[in-house]
Amino acid sequence: CLSLPVVITTWPFVNATSVAWSTITSPNTTSIDAVEAGCSQCEIEQCNFAVGWGSNPDEKGETTLDAMIMDGKTRNVGGVGALRRVTTAISVARAVMERTTHTLLVGDQATDFALQIGFTEADLHSNRSIQMYTDWKQNNCQPNFWKNVKPDPTKSCGPYKPTPFPPESTRGQSPAVNKNMQIGFKYFNHDTIGMVVIDDKRNVATGTTTNGLNHKIPGRVGDTPIMGAGSYADNDIGGAACTGNGDFMMRFLPSFHVVSMMKSGLSPGNATLTAIQEINRFYPGCRAAIIAVNTQGQHGVACSGMGTFHYTIHGAEYDQTTVKEIQCI
Ligand code: SD4
Numbered sequence: 001c002l003s004l005p006v007v008i009t010t011w012p013f014v015n016a017t018s019v020a021w022s023t024i025t026s027p028n029t030t031s032i033d034a035v036e037a038g039c040s041q042c043e044i045e046q047c048n049f050a051v052g053w054g055s056n057p058d059e060k061g062e063t064t065l066d067a068m069i070m071d072g073k074t075r076n077v078g079g080v081g082a083l084r085r086v087t088t089a090i091s092v093a094r095a096v097m098e099r100t101t102h103t104l105l106v107g108d109q110a111t112d113f114a115l116q117i118g119f120t121e122a123d124l125h126s127n128r129s130i131q132m133y134t135d136w137k138q139n140n141c142q143p144n145f146w147k148n149v150k151p152d153p154t155k156s157c158g159p160y161k162p163t164p165f166p167p168e169s170t171r172g173q174s175p176a177v178n179k180n181m182q183i184g185f186k187y188f189n190h191d192t193i194g195m196v197v198i199d200d201k202r203n204v205a206t207g208t209t210t211n212g213l214n215h216k217i218p219g220r221v222g223d224t225p226i227m228g229a230g231s232y233a234d235n236d237i238g239g240a241a242c243t244g245n246g247d248f249m250m251r252f253l254p255s256f257h258v259v260s261m262m263k264s265g266l267s268p269g270n271a272t273l274t275a276i277q278e279i280n281r282f283y284p285g286c287r288a289a290i291i292a293v294n295t296q297g298q299h300g301v302a303c304s305g306m307g308t309f310h311y312t313i314h315g316a317e318y319d320q321t322t323v324k325e326i327q328c329i
Pocket of ligand 1: 211243
């Protein structure tokens with residue numbers, strides 16, 4: 001149990017957590033300010049190249065961004081999906097929440113909205129994203145996220161080199177592996193930031209931001225900007241946020257599931273574990289992690305499909321942001 005305020009973040013994104021912490025402990029700030037500042041830090045740093053511009057291009061070579069932010073006091077939410085040519089996805093998500101009566105804007109029209117209200121247009125390509133795209137074209141160039149598509153050896157872009165399936169030890173218990181999972185596993189990159197902040201007045205805010213999966217089909221939107229999937233905030237209960245293979249995770253609305261279970265009295269630890277187990281019942285070994293905190297300051301984290309998982313926490317009990325490791329199921 002931590003006293004409030006508290007900040008918790010998926011992955012060891014220490015700077016993002018520290019920025020959120022210093023925001024929430026400064027005068028006249030809100031938990032929403034802290035989530036925006038923390039997630040923005042990751043977009044600027046391009047945390048593990050899984051957040052922000054310049055990595056994980058889609059099948060056409062373009063990087064697009066997904067983000068959401070949620071206010072547990074009002075249940076107000078804003079999100080952007082497949083946002084193009086703007087680097088600051090979490091801030092655009094906040095603008096959707098605060099400056100429109102809508103909840104989720106996508107693609108070019110999300111970009112139009114952002115530019116209209118003063119965000120700057122930018123090129124999200126980097127040397128890295130161009131290289132990733134070029135390598136993919138040269139070494140594979142097969143459609144990764146299509147079902148039942150066999151590699152075409154006649155493709156001029158080079159011989160198909162399958163990426164090895166992850167070792168058994170990273171895959172959970174069940175021998176039944178869904179066909180989709182193989183596709184999802186092969187090209188899965190991870191490290192989306194999901195964040196929960198609760199201030200000392202028990203105001204809960206959550207947020208997420210990511211550049212999604214590499215070589216995704218253009219237009220693919222993951223779980224990250226979907227309310228109840230990427231994150232969920234409820235001032236009466238607490239908040240939760242997710243990272244992992246969003247194409248599977250979003251089928252379970254795991255953040256909402258966790259908050260609902262906490263509402264029925266489960267601890268954050270048991271609630272996150274139950275949600276992860278439910279996903280694994282259908283998709284064994286799915287790469288997934290969920291973080292949660294309740295308004296008593298108790299937190300819980302559960303994960304699957306990746307051996308161990310690291311998350312970052314800062315509460316009044318810690319004199320600095322702390323990285324913790326948990327064992328996955
Ligand atoms: C997605 N959930 O787009 C994201 C990826 C992710 O940690 O979380 N990686 O599916």
